[in-house]
Amino acid sequence: MQSLWSDEEARACGDDALALRVYTSRLLGRDPELVLHGGGNTSVKATVSDFFGDPVEVLYIKGSGGDLAKIGPEGFAAVKLSVLLRIADLSTLTDAEMVREQRAAMLDPASPNPSIEAVVHAVLPQRFVDHTHANAVVALTNQPDGLELVKKTWGDRVIIVPWIMPGFLLAKAVRELTKDADWSKVEGLILMQHGIFTFGDTAAESYSHMIRLVSEAEAALAARGGSSSAIATADVEITQNDLLALAAARKEVSQARGRAVLAFAETGPEAAGFASRPDAGDLATRGTLTPDHSIRMKRRPVVLDGAEAVAAFGGWYGDSHTRLQKGQPALDAAPRWAVWPGKGTVAFGTTLIEAGIVKDIAEHTVRTIQQAEAAGGWTALPEADLFEIEHWDLEQAKLRGAPAPKPLQGKIAIVSGAAAGIGRAIAEELHAQGAVVTGFDLNPETPVRLGGRPGLTGRVLNLTDYPAVEQAVQDVVRQYGGLDILVSNAGIFTAGANFEYMDPANWAKSLEVNLTSHMKLL
Ligand SMILES: [Zn+2]
The missing domain is CATH 3.40.225.10 (Class II aldolase/adducin N-terminal domain)
Structure with missing residues (x-):
């Protein structure tokens, strides 16, 4: 596991704790071996001024479900630390109560809902706390002899936490397990079948503990035959x-x-x-x-x-x-x-x-x-x-909170003759209604005209080249998994002429594109 830390980038944050928190959160989020889509969470404790100018100690904690790779300062909620610590003192607490009290303790009600692991972050005394579900740690703690393995790998450099539901119960367990901790020795918590917490008084310290402990997990796995060479590969043909x-x-x-x-x-x-x-x-x-x-x-x-x-x-x-x-x-x-x-x-x-x-x-x-x-x-x-x-x-x-589905969401469409006119308008409208759309057209500008928007692509295609048409349709099925809508719209207008004077080549081309190609595409 490589550290992505850069002194230069860190210096640009100055001594702004939240800026440093954003910086190392993104470093964690950039490594898919540590964090995937909304996984993991980070925090920093700081003293800030409230609305009246009075100092208040807060925990800046990642918003629930937020993505560490792209997080900015607005992705963190500032929650009064004293309230989070009092929550950890309670003997019982419902989920609804926890969400409500955490929200009520936020300095800015417009902030995102605090992570469900906010109280765990609060009970750890260090300023910076990083939490991931690192692949290597999950692989190690999910071994039949995982507990022994964790003890052997890290000894008293980590505190081991058995599987407990995240949130309130986990926070209480962590506080209990760490109450006599010698923090000068402990670099992190290993949560069985769950992940890892590291911490430190600086962003650099907490991040470097994460990289070191996860690297050691990778080495321990590899020593037992679980290196990346255990990943099978094969070549298959899709018919x-x-x-x-x-x-x-x-x-x-x-x-x-x-x-x-x-x-x-x-x-x-x-x-x-x-x-x-x-x-x-x-x-x-x-x-x-x-x-x-x-x-x-x-x-x-x-x-x-x-x-x-x-x-x-x-x-x-x-x-x-x-x-x-x-x-x-x-x-x-x-x-x-x-x-x-x-x-x-x-x-x-x-x-x-x-x-x-x-x-x-x-x-x-x-x-x-x-x-x-x-x-x-x-x-x-x-x-x-x-x-x-x-x-x-x-x-x-x-x-929750995803936008309401559009009428054609999840549908897969092909529109022929999509580079201009009615075809282009149809392709764009189907896309606007939520379908993924591939437009075919002879016009070499098709990819540019339809490009730049996820789910709307243009492909240069001669609709009278039947093997190429077959390949293009198969490619759409391969990309999205099927085909729901086909708008066979392509057509040409050859130069007008009275019937008896019509050029036979024009006649043939017109029939080929305007009639036969539709039959073939269908
Ligand atoms: Zn977790």
Whole structure:
């Protein structure tokens, strides 16, 4: 694990604690081995002036669900430290009470909701606190002998925290476990099956502890055979029949979700290598890499091993809710990702952003669980614990607040003759209504005219070149997982002439483009 720290960049922050907090938060967020999409959280304690000019001690804590890679000062909520510490003194507290009291203690009510781990940050006495779900730490603490391994790797340089639900209960446990700590020796907390906290009185110290401890976790894994060489690779060919199977799976997942989804098939060497392992289905369905992934990935992927796979997933999901629920409402039973045996993985999402996040998490999941398996055995949290996190209202709250879906969200469209006129207007309107759109046109400017917006692309294509048309349609299916809307709009107007004087070449070209090409495209 490489440190991304730069003295020059840090100096530019001066001695502004929040600026330094933003700086190292982004460093953590930039490394996907440490932090993925909304994972992890960071804080700094500071004394600021309140509205009346009186000094008040606050915890600047990352907003819940915020992305460390892109965070700015506005991504942190300043919460009165004294209130957070009093919360940790309570014997019981409901989720709703915690959210309400944390919000009420914010200096600015316009700030984001504080992270659910705010009280954990508050009870640690150091100024800077960094928390990640680093892949190597998760792999190590999910070994059958994980506890022994953690003790052997770090000794008394870390305090070990057993699995406890994040938030209030975790904060109380951390305070209890650290009350007699010799902070001159301790560099971090290792949270079994969860992740790692590091801390320090400077941003540099806390960050460097994170890099050092995670590097040591990587070395410990590698020493047991869990280096990156444990990640399988393979080359696969995706045939037209495979694409039809992908489109069929997408359709079923869309039906289960109640909305159209995009399906990003990943068939590169690593995804194909994983999916070619005979134990891929077993490995992938033991549980999520870190518990909070369950809100985006559900507790396991569907393994596309037959026509009934998506329905069987729905059956399992519904049964597990009946079995494990303690009053939590049921969530939709559509899988968020798939293991596609022998081919790769598939990420589902109703938007490009959602499917992209799932794809990234799946990529890191299949890497890390193979390393963990090679190092002794990939275990995961028991199903009931993962269920509790997945259905925890404070976790689900991270997914709320997305804009209302557009009418064609998740739909996949092709428009021919899309470089100008009616075709271009149709392509842009379908895109504005939420569809992902690929425009075909002979005009070499097509990619530029339709480019620059996610989900709207232009491709130069001669619609009378039938092998090229077939390839272009297959590429769309491969990129998004299917095809819902085809607007066969291309047409030409040749120079007008009375019928008896018409140039036969013009006649033939007109029929080819205006009639035959539509038949071929369809
Ligand atoms: Zn966490």
